[in-house]
Amino acid sequence: EDQVTQSPEALRLQEGESSSLNCSYTVSGLRGLFWYRQDPGKGPEFLFTLYSAGEEKEKERLKATLTKKESFLHITAPKPEDSATYLCAVPRGDDKIIFGKGTRLHILP
Amino acid sequence: DAGVTQSPTHLIKTRGQQVTLRCSPKSGHDTVSWYQQALGQGPQFIFQYYEEEERQRGNFPDRFSGHQFPNYSSELNVNALWLGDSALYLCASSLRWGEQFFGPGTRLTVL
Numbered sequence: 444e445d446q447v448t449q450s451p452e453a454l455r456l457q458e459g460e461s462s463s464l465n466c467s468y469t470v471s472g473l474r475g476l477f478w479y480r481q482d483p484g485k486g487p488e489f490l491f492t493l494y495s496a497g498e499e500k501e502k503e504r505l506k507a508t509l510t511k512k513e514s515f516l517h518i519t520a521p522k523p524e525d526s527a528t529y530l531c532a533v534p535r536g537d538d539k540i541i542f543g544k545g546t547r548l549h550i551l552p
Numbered sequence: 553d554a555g556v557t558q559s560p561t562h563l564i565k566t567r568g569q570q571v572t573l574r575c576s577p578k579s580g581h582d583t584v585s586w587y588q589q590a591l592g593q594g595p596q597f598i599f600q601y602y603e604e605e606e607r608q609r610g611n612f613p614d615r616f617s618g619h620q621f622p623n624y625s626s627e628l629n630v631n632a633l634w635l636g637d638s639a640l641y642l643c644a645s646s647l648r649w650g651e652q653f654f655g656p657g658t659r660l661t662v663l
Contacts, residue, residue, distance in 0.1 A: 486657045533596075541597070
């Protein structure tokens with residue numbers, strides 16, 4: 444069964460303390476992997492699409508990387524405004540997209 | 553560009569009632585997908601509409617139905633509501649296959 448698993452479920456960091464979030468997937472014929480940020484009570488905000496192993500993309504303090512079995516979202520010197528739930532998702536079949544449960548990130552000032 | 557818009561923002565219904573949620577896609581997007589997100593969970597795919605037809609469906613009962621209009625806007629209908637339908641309902645728009653952009657969601661509470 445196709446699955447997307449994110450770890451850890453929750454992460455508390457001090458401001459400036461870098462870390463990584465993990466997204467592992469079991470989807471045959473990967474056609475891309477998406478990262479989203481979601482603030483409480485709001486819709487997910489698109490961050491990145493990664494298409495092939497070895498690909499990396501950056502945006503401000505975030506960098507996403509992709510291997511054949513997992514993706515990492517690296518957060519460098521985070522600030523309190525980076526606190527959110529980070530979701531990864533992979534397409535399955537022609538149209539379905541499967542989301543992980545997310546990692547709740549809390550950055551302490 | 554207003555992005556993806558959804559209405560209403562919040563909704564309270566009682567068990568057995570029916571509800572209609574609405575979505576307007578981002579300008580230039582022709583595909584609309586609907587998701588249900590329970591508290592603490594990732595979004596669960598309900599179905600996707602393209603060219604006014606349902607193209608894919610997740611594991612949701614027939615009580616969940618939808619429609620897409622010629623202007624690409626979409627509706628999600630849920631009949632015979634029960635307590636477990638309480639969730640944040642998200643609409644996402646995209647081109648035929650590509651990055652999906654989400655609306656702010658509709659918070660549905662079933663009492």
